[in-house]
Amino acid sequence: MPRWESDAQGRLERAALDLFESQGFERTSVAQIARAAGLTERSFYRYFPDKREVLFAGDELEAHLVAGVEAADPGLTPFEALLTALGTADEIFRPRDFLLRRVAVVAANPALAERDLIKLADIADALTGALERRGVEPGEARFTIDVAIAVSRRATSRWLADPDAALADLIVQAADELRRAVAPTR
Amino acid sequence: MPRWESDAQGRLERAALDLFESQGFERTSVAQIARAAGLTERSFYRYFPDKREVLFAGDELEAHLVAGVEAADPGLTPFEALLTALGTADEIFRPRDFLLRRVAVVAANPALAERDLIKLADIADALTGALERRGVEPGEARFTIDVAIAVSRRATSRWLADPDAALADLIVQAADELRRAVAPTR
Numbered sequence: 001m002p003r004w005e006s007d008a009q010g011r012l013e014r015a016a017l018d019l020f021e022s023q024g025f026e027r028t029s030v031a032q033i034a035r036a037a038g039l040t041e042r043s044f045y046r047y048f049p050d051k052r053e054v055l056f057a058g059d060e061l062e063a064h065l066v067a068g069v070e071a072a073d074p075g076l077t078p079f080e081a082l083l084t085a086l087g088t089a090d091e092i093f094r095p096r097d098f099l100l101r102r103v104a105v106v107a108a109n110p111a112l113a114e115r116d117l118i119k120l121a122d123i124a125d126a127l128t129g130a131l132e133r134r135g136v137e138p139g140e141a142r143f144t145i146d147v148a149i150a151v152s153r154r155a156t157s158r159w160l161a162d163p164d165a166a167l168a169d170l171i172v173q174a175a176d177e178l179r180r181a182v183a184p185t186r
Numbered sequence: 187m188p189r190w191e192s193d194a195q196g197r198l199e200r201a202a203l204d205l206f207e208s209q210g211f212e213r214t215s216v217a218q219i220a221r222a223a224g225l226t227e228r229s230f231y232r233y234f235p236d237k238r239e240v241l242f243a244g245d246e247l248e249a250h251l252v253a254g255v256e257a258a259d260p261g262l263t264p265f266e267a268l269l270t271a272l273g274t275a276d277e278i279f280r281p282r283d284f285l286l287r288r289v290a291v292v293a294a295n296p297a298l299a300e301r302d303l304i305k306l307a308d309i310a311d312a313l314t315g316a317l318e319r320r321g322v323e324p325g326e327a328r329f330t331i332d333v334a335i336a337v338s339r340r341a342t343s344r345w346l347a348d349p350d351a352a353l354a355d356l357i358v359q360a361a362d363e364l365r366r367a368v369a370p371t372r
Contacts, residue, residue: 076371077367077371079368080371113307114300114303117300117303117304117307118303121299121303139340139343140363142340143336143337143339143340143363143364143367146332146335146339147333147336147364147367149332150329150332150333150336151329153328153329154325154328154329154332174329175368177326178329178368179365179368179369179370181263181264181265181326181330182265182333182361182365183365184365185261185262185263185266
């Protein structure tokens with residue numbers, strides 16, 4: 001059982017998802033989430049700054065990806081270093097059934113969909129720093145990250161739908177599709 | 187002189203930018219923007235649903251890009267059709283000095299930066315529909331759009347910095363860089 005299954009943060013995340021599904025995001029309070037998780041409101045705020053944040057797992061993914069880029073073989077291109085890091089994201093992903101429910105709840109609530117976009121932009125900013133430390137010029141870094149995130153989105157949506165697939169393999173597949181999609185026709 | 191220079195919408199946009207720069211986004215009211223533009227609050231709401239929207243020019247860009255994709259040569263790949271449309275965005279861009287000031291104001295105000303992300307996501311959604319009408323499967327459409335938008339962001343940031351460059355040329359240049367950046371090293 002992954003660590004989060006049994007800890008307070010995990011209980012809060014699952015309680016929040018249950019409540020957002022059953023009664024909607026807007027009508028759910030932090031107090032209700034904490035109570036459903038058997039915790040106090042004060043405990044909630046130890047893990048999350050606000051209600052919108054509870055489905056976004058703090059900065060775990062960002063920290064994991066930055067560490068992955070920093071640890072990647074220096075001989076890799078910036079794009080390859082990013083894909084290598086993004087291919088390990090499933091190491092810290094929540095269980096697939098939780099993520100599938102989460103995707104639906106986020107899509108149904110504009111406040112959560114906005115937070116999702118902001119989180120992704122924050123991750124892109126953090127990765128820009130990680131690539132710059134590998135000697136990549138900032139504009140090129142940002143460009144390469146935008147493209148790598150597109151590859152990751154394509155791979156992750158397939159990973160969510162296919163219990164037998166490995167995320168790293170799906171990223172390789174999506175990168176191959178990218179190369180074909182951008183090939184000149186002439 | 188482009189149409190927006192002399193019309194009410196343009197006056198509101200310029201007044202808002204002046205006020206956001208001089209006193210900050212949070213401290214500026216819709217009433218102040220309208221007054222500075224020589225218009226009523228009621229007129230403001232004829233053009234924009236709220237204060238956050240005033241720097242985002244309604245749905246002009248989205249409509250322009252969707253029309254561009256729909257009009258693109260059916261023989262073009264989805265990626266080429268998108269780049270062709272994105273390369274004409276400067277036809278409806280505001281003047282460069284306005285856009286440069288706008289970039290700085292948006293970056294300095296989290297509420298505007300969020301709206302910027304949401305606008306971009308809305309444009310991506312709209313373009314997905316346009317590609318689907320060209321027969322592209324939704325997942326592939328979204329992926330290709332994410333990549334094309336990355337190319338467009340790279341090109342547009344250069345266009346803003348270089349008064350002599352044509353956006354369409356910078357998009358071709360960024361697409362070439364993309365092909366090099368994603369090439370396998372083996």
